[in-house]
Amino acid sequence: MRIILDAEEWGRMRLREMFPPAVWATAFAALIAFMGIGLVDPLLPLIAREMGANKFEVEWLFTSYIAVMALAMLLSGVLSVRFGSRRVMLLGLCLVVVFATLSGFAPNIPFLAAVRAGWGLGNAFFTSTALSIIVGSSLAGMSAAITLYEAALGLGIASGPLLGGFLGSIKWRYPFFGTGLLMFIALVFTFLLVQEPKQKEPPRGTRDLFRAMRHPAVLTNSLIGLVYSFCFFTILAYSPLTLRGLDSIRLGYTYFAWGVLVGISSVFVVNWLRPLLGPVRLLQANLLCLVAVFVAAAWVHGRGLLWVIIVSGFFCGIANAMFTTLAMEVSPFSRSISSGAYNFVRWTGAAVAPILAGWLGDTYGAQVPFWVAAALLALGLLGLVWFGPVLEQGLAENAPQEGHGHAPRAHKPARV
Known part of the structure; x- marks a missing residue:
């Protein structure tokens, strides 16, 4: 499967035909959901000051949220197959x-x-089914559907800090109320417009998730994704506490610029680079650049650190798109099982990052978490180089056959 979009196919089909209202409603809800991840960014220093918390304590706002998300991923994929993606998604939005x-x-x-942990539970139920709904309801194929999903992710991550910074400059509580209102609107649109995809997946149990995690290509992509997610949330969750002297509005603008680069690179740059380098080589080159970015973040201070954080968004966007795409393309399992297995593993790394970074920053110095992230990412890069052939094999085995399009795969036995 290729993530690059076929220009002729786009020309023959209008957006309305390629993406029915259900797809747009789900994409809008996904945008709001991803806004909630970065919403807290510009509020962290303000909340820490208002409640007298140190870095370690305030980072629990991210870790509780992400840890529950990771655990819920074990169930959400299975629940969506058994009870329907639409029901699970609506439950997640309500939560x-x-x-x-x-x-x-x-x-x-x-x-x-x-309560952020409860928020994470709802977000897990939603995000694990949103991609499946978008792919299953789209008429444009998996490539275009994943691109739309990544666009929603990028816009959500970009606009979350902006909303948080603007409303937080009035009162730190207002961004939470604003997100609740926007999510309620997304809930209404989803209830009215989203239907269960016509192509239903066969029922699966929790054992299928663990079987998927034992598949060599799925496990390789998930473990390297775990390391990357640790580094991603070192930037997203910890770095706002290192930018001293910036109020919530300026922090909002900073992470808005970061998020814009995430969106641009994940939607446009990946489509340009993937056919030139191939998925595995592109990911290797991108992780090497990210190692350099984290080393730079550990060295510089003040305005220099601000610019390094913004630039990191470009490489984070490429990594986001590639890991998400590989999670679907190297797996012989159904969409829900593939997504659930990958997300459980990678969100585990994301959950550890905030509190560990906060503790390291309090104990050993503000720049130490960036050194740790750089070292872990270097290990992930070595693993990607060593096990790259495993991913290549997974891509080759699960590539769509000529004339079969991008129909969802049924589960087939994995060679472990």
């Missing part, structure tokens, strides 16, 4: 509305971390 609103009433860090 996000409730817990995002409760976050705005938080009296202290423990309460806020707890």
